[in-house]
Amino acid sequence: MSLSSVRRALLPWVLFVSACxxxxxxxxxxxxxxxxxxxxxxxxxxxxxxxxxxxxxxxxxxxxxxxxxxxxxxxxxxxPGGSxxxxxxxxxxxxxxxxxxxxxxxxxxxxxxxxxxxDGSQTxxxxxxxxxxxxxxxxxxxxxxxxxxxxGVGVSRITSSTAGDGSVVGASGAGLRLLxxxxxxxxxxxxxxxxxxxxxxVSEVRAEALAGQSLTFGVYYQSANGITLxxxxxxxxxxRGRVMGFAFDQVGITLEDSKAVVQGTASAVxxxxxxxxxxxxxxxxxxxxxxSATNGARSFGVEAAAQDVDIVDSEVFSGxxxxxxxxxxxxxxxxxxxxxxxxxxxxxFGIYADFPAPTPGVRMGIDQSSIEGYETAVxxxxxxxxxxxxxxxxxxxxxxxxxxALCLFTFQxxxxxxxxxxxxxx
Numbered sequence: 442m443s444l445s446s447v448r449r450a451l452l453p454w455v456l457f458v459s460a461c462x463x464x465x466x467x468x469x470x471x472x473x474x475x476x477x478x479x480x481x482x483x484x485x486x487x488x489x490x491x492x493x494x495x496x497x498x499x500x501x502x503x504x505x506x507x508x509x510x511x512x513x514x515x516x517x518x519x520x521p522g523g524s525x526x527x528x529x530x531x532x533x534x535x536x537x538x539x540x541x542x543x544x545x546x547x548x549x550x551x552x553x554x555x556x557x558x559x560d561g562s563q564t565x566x567x568x569x570x571x572x573x574x575x576x577x578x579x580x581x582x583x584x585x586x587x588x589x590x591x592x593g594v595g596v597s598r599i600t601s602s603t604a605g606d607g608s609v610v611g612a613s614g615a616g617l618r619l620l621x622x623x624x625x626x627x628x629x630x631x632x633x634x635x636x637x638x639x640x641x642x643v644s645e646v647r648a649e650a651l652a653g654q655s656l657t658f659g660v661y662y663q664s665a666n667g668i669t670l671x672x673x674x675x676x677x678x679x680x681r682g683r684v685m686g687f688a689f690d691q692v693g694i695t696l697e698d699s700k701a702v703v704q705g706t707a708s709a710v711x712x713x714x715x716x717x718x719x720x721x722x723x724x725x726x727x728x729x730x731x732x733s734a735t736n737g738a739r740s741f742g743v744e745a746a747a748q749d750v751d752i753v754d755s756e757v758f759s760g761x762x763x764x765x766x767x768x769x770x771x772x773x774x775x776x777x778x779x780x781x782x783x784x785x786x787x788x789x790f791g792i793y794a795d796f797p798a799p800t801p802g803v804r805m806g807i808d809q810s811s812i813e814g815y816e817t818a819v820x821x822x823x824x825x826x827x828x829x830x831x832x833x834x835x836x837x838x839x840x841x842x843x844x845x846a847l848c849l850f851t852f853q854x855x856x857x858x859x860x861x862x863x864x865x866x867x
Contacts, residue, residue, distance in 0.1 A: 532564035532588070543575035543600075550574045550599070554587055561585030561614050569597040569620060576601035580608050580635075583615040591620025594647050594674075604628025607635030607661065616642030626652030626679070633675075637663045647674045655682040659701070666693040666721060674700045680707035684714070686730070689747075691720035696728055703732045705762070710737035713762065719746040728755040733785070734762035741769040741793075742782070749774040752782075760785030766793035766820075767813075773799035773826060776806045783813040783835075791818040791836065794825035794844075804828040804847065811835070818853075819866075821846055829866065833859075838866035 537553050540546045550567070557565045561584070569591045580603040583589070589609075591597025597620040601608040608624045609617065611634070624631045631653030634643065648659040659675030662668060673696070675686040686701030696716065705713035715730035716723075725743065734740040740762035743752060750772070757767040757780065766789065767782035768775070773796055782791045791812035794805060804826040811833045812818040818836035821827055823843035834853040840846050848866040852859050 532566045534566045534568060536568045537570070537574075539570045539572040539574075543573040544577060546572065547575040547577065547599075547601075550589075551576065551581055554581060554583060557584050557587050559584050564588070566590055568592075569599075571596045573598045573600060576603070576608060578602050578604075580605050580610055582606075582610040583612045585612050585614040587612070588616045588618065588642075589620060590618045593619055594645060595621055597621065598623065600625060602627055604630050607632035609634050611636030611638060611641035611643075613638040613640040616644075617646050618643075619645050621647040621649070623649040624651065624653075626650065626657065627654075629654050629656070631657045631679070632661045633659050635661045635663075636668075637665055639665050639667055641665070641668070643670050643673055645672045647676070649676045651678055653679050653682055653684075657682060657684045658688045659686045659703075661685075661688045661690075662692050662694060663690045664692065668692060669695040669697070670699060672698045674702075676702050678704040678706060679710065680705070681709040681711075683712050684710060685712075685717050686714070686732070687716045688714075689716070689718045689720065689723060692718075693721040693723075694718065695724040695726070697724075697726040699728050701728070701730045701732070705734035705737040705740065708736040710734055712739040712741070713737055713759075714740075714744045715742045715757065715759065717741075717744040717746075718750050721747060722749040722751075723747050724751045724753070725755055726751075726753045728752075728757075730755070730757045730759075732759040734760075734765070737762045738764070739769075740765040742767040744769045744771070745775045746771040747774070748772065750776070752777045752780050754778075755780045757782045758785055759783075760789045763788075764793070765789040766791065768792045770794040770805055770825070771796050773803045773805050776808075777810050778808045779810060781811045781813070783811075784815060787815055790814045790820045791834075792827075793820050793822075794827060795822040796825055798824040798843070799826060804845075806830070807832050819846070834862070838862070840866070 537550050553567050564586045566588045571592045600623045602625045609622050622633045624633045631650045633648035633650045650657045650659045657677050657679035659677040677684050677686050684705050686703045701715040703713050703715050713732045713734040715732040730742045732740050732742050740759045742757035742759040759765050759767045765784050767784050784790045791814045807829045809831045814836035817839045818834040819838045821840045821844035823841045825844045828847045829851045830849040832851045838846050846866040848862050851862050853862050
């Protein structure tokens with residue numbers, strides 16, 4: 442059968458099917474059927490953008506205090522407080538004029554001090570003129586809050602011949618400045634300035650003590666601590682007893698930019714000492730000391746018997762006695778730095794150490810200093826110990842049995858030759 446014949450045979454069926462597929466009018470929508478069961482959850486979609494912050498809520502109640510935390514580091518030092526000068530600027534000032542005689546001037550000064558309150562409730566500066574205020578045979582005892590200010594060292598002079606505590610006796614919260622104080626002596630005791638209280642300020646002052654029969658001290662401090670003396674010159678001279686420029690007994694003291702000149706003028710003198718330190722500590726900084734005796738028993742520039750004594754940037758000389766030394770060390774707590782110590786005359790030592798054996802490892806220290814003696818620069822008695830570093834010696838180091846010395850980078854000058862010494866100071 443051919444293709445055309447087939448098409449002719451199927452044509453009626455095609456027409457029939459086309460007629461059956463004709464679209465009729467859409468009927469009304471039937472009622473909604475029952476909701477089917479919920480299908481399984483789909484995968485989570487991507488996270489949306491963060492929305493704006495909401496308004497702050499109300500503050501809650503304060504919770505209980507927590508345990509105290511560890512202590513923090515120490516903060517930086519605060520600004521320095523007001524100085525004594527600030528206090529003096531607000532002080533009452535009274536001029537003490539010179540009267541017809543020195544004794545009358547001294548009486549006027551005494552009356553002005555006695556008129557000040559004794560409780561320190563007021564600060565008074567009593568200004569002295571150019572001349573002498575003679576206190577006679579009784580010293581002047583200052584009160585708390587009373588300062589004496591002169592017209593210059595050697596210009597305004599306070600003097601007495603008292604055998605009591607001193608020509609001027611200090612007090613806590615009192616002071617001396619720009620004047621001279623002397624004791625002409627003649628009695629058992631001759632002291633120019635005496636003090637036993639903390640907080641007594643002395644600056645730019647000259648003290649002179651003469652002719653005490655048993656004791657002649659220019660400046661004498663006893664049982665006072667935290668004291669600084671600055672730009673003070675002390676002179677003491679006698680032909681008997683003990684003679685001392687600065688005597689610090691059971692104190693903690695700093696002496697700086699000062700000078701001591703002490704003389705024993707006869708063989709009856711027991712001891713001549715430029716600066717004597719006993720007690721807690723002593724710092725001698727930029728101090729010039731010269732102690733000399735005429736055939737007396739002992740002459741020392743510095744006698745160190747405190748727990749700690751530092752001699753820094755100073756020059757110390759002594760000589761003339763049977764036993765003379767620039768430094769007499771009675772404790773291992775002595776330190777000498779950047780200083781010159783010289784014993785003058787036959788048999789004199791730069792350093793004479795005489796203290797019992799200290800704790801092992803504890804030594805008197807001498808650093809970057811020049812130590813000079815007649816033949817022996819350093820003499821160590823039995824038990825004494827010393828360490829010398831970067832020092833220059835004029836004379837040998839003599840070590841008694843039971844004493845010890847350690848030398849590091851130390852040199853000895855003999856005549857014109859300077860040679861290194863070994864660790865045993867030989």
